[in-house]
Amino acid sequence: MEAGDYKKVYAYRLERTRAMLRAAGISAAVLFDPLNLRYATNCRNMQVWSSHHMVRYAFVAVTGRVVMFNYGGALHLSDRNDLIDEARPAKSWDYFGSGSRSEEHATQWAVEIADLLTEVCGNDAILGLDRADLLPLRALDRIGVRTVDAKGPLELAKSIKSPEEMEIMRDSMRVCTDAIAYMRQHVKPGVSENYLLSLLNQYNIEHGGEYQETRGLASGHHTNPWFVEASGKIVEAGEMLVFDSDLVGPHGVFTDQTRSFTIGDRRPTDEQRTNYSLAYEQLQHNLSLLRPGLSFHDFIGEAWKMPDVYVPNRYAEIVHGIGFGVEYPLVYYPQEAPAYQYPGMFEEGMAVCVESYIGVPGGVDGVKLEQPVLITQEGPVSLSECPFEMDYL
Incomplete structure (x- = not known):
């Protein structure tokens, strides 16, 4: 295949992701599943490892920016990726990295995502999550972010x-x-x-x-x-x-x-x-x-x-x-x-x-x-x- 054909594939996958999120009434999604991350952004990093450490995720707006939150020291993996508009360091609440500060770090994560959601999608936006860990989900609830399951739309997109x-x-x-x-x-x-x-x-x-x-x-x-x-x-x-x-x-x-x-x-x-x-x-x-x-x-x-x-x-x-x-x-x-x-x-x-x-x-x-x-x-x-x-x- 020519290089241009690969780019067509990557663009098609992002558009399928956005189309299925839109059909489900979702304004933007945070994707944690390494396979969904790769499907929507064509960016990979330690797929097996990050499947059991939630230290890498992407914010994908139906209309607006795609922001990749990558593991520390890995921001450069997005440098030449046309699908990703911005790269930021990921915030983790996993106990192995946060210990007794896990709840505090989960709250910090939720605040950053809520601010980004409002900035890109406006007030009353609906956030989709393809995986939900307990601490960040509770933190999103506390600050009033409306969340729904994004697993279904991503499965339909990939099908x-x-x-x-x-x-x-x-x-x-x-x-x-x-x-x-x-x-x-x-x-x-x-x-x-x-x-x-x-x-x-x-x-x-x-x-x-x-x-x-x-x-x-x-x-x-x-x-x-x-x-x-x-x-x-x-x-x-x-x-x-x-x-x-x-x-x-x-x-x-x-x-x-x-x-x-x-x-x-x-x-x-x-x-x-x-x-x-x-x-x-x-x-x-x-x-x-x-x-x-x-x-x-x-x-x-x-x-x-x-x-x-x-x-x-x-x-x-x-x-x-x-x-x-x-x-x-x-x-x-x-x-x-x-x-x-x-x-x-x-x-x-x-x-x-x-x-x-x-x-x-x-x-x-x-x-x-x-x-x-x-x-x-x-x-x-x-x-x-x-x-x-x-x-x-």
Whole structure:
């Protein structure tokens, strides 16, 4: 991509942020979530660290200035950023930095934000927060600032990708696919799950990627039920290896691809072949349904019907959005839908991942597959060229 195309992406994201805030009746938002910060401002700094230390935030007005409040000594990160009008040192109230003065510092933070809100947006402005820590929220309440949740507008903003944004996602997905191929070259009996996980990270970072969100790589009995994290376990011939890449690749894109295959030269057992065939069938059936205008509830009604024996070990959801991380929307299984499923529909420009997991309770192992796609008027378009094990079917 040309440099100008990247600038189009960054400008598009800020405008989407402002449009969704405006639609929600919000005058300005303070964004703490590192992914929302990056989406709206294209400024990153210690994303993982700042996800659990609220020492970095941005003020984004629907009409008016974007002010980046950065960690001490990091103001220069905004110097050549066309989206940021002003950089200021952040005020923190986290106990590790404020100790017994936490409430005092939270009040100072609230006063500065309130003054900025009035200056940029006028009196009676409404402030959105994408995350709310107790002390600063109480401080805003005390000085009369009206606050609302900004998480929803930011999720809706991120859910529709521009054509240029999709090119960035495709580039990052290719790095993930290549990282999987690199890791697979080193899969052999006798190596550890941790070693294989490290190879995914090594390739990703060497090629411009950033970090890994989860440790979802498992073998043998660790694959059933799912969510056992990578460990020092040694992989053995004939075991199923299952991994969920969850790599944050180049440009901060979350590259979510999942594959499963047997280790070594042994052919899969009958149970492994059955698991794989059913997981693949579920994945392809649900992928084929995706189209603009299909409601989440109708999708659930048309989705692949899982045989009862596998239902107890089903995955957490059928579909989720993807961008800087797992994003809106999320579509639940029929068993959870009555309690949790919200209304909505798939739209053109959404990038989503379709999930599948098959593993009978008490079985030797399980199979997980996941495919990222772009929803278009012509149907879903794959964002991953990572192959499936077609000879297992």
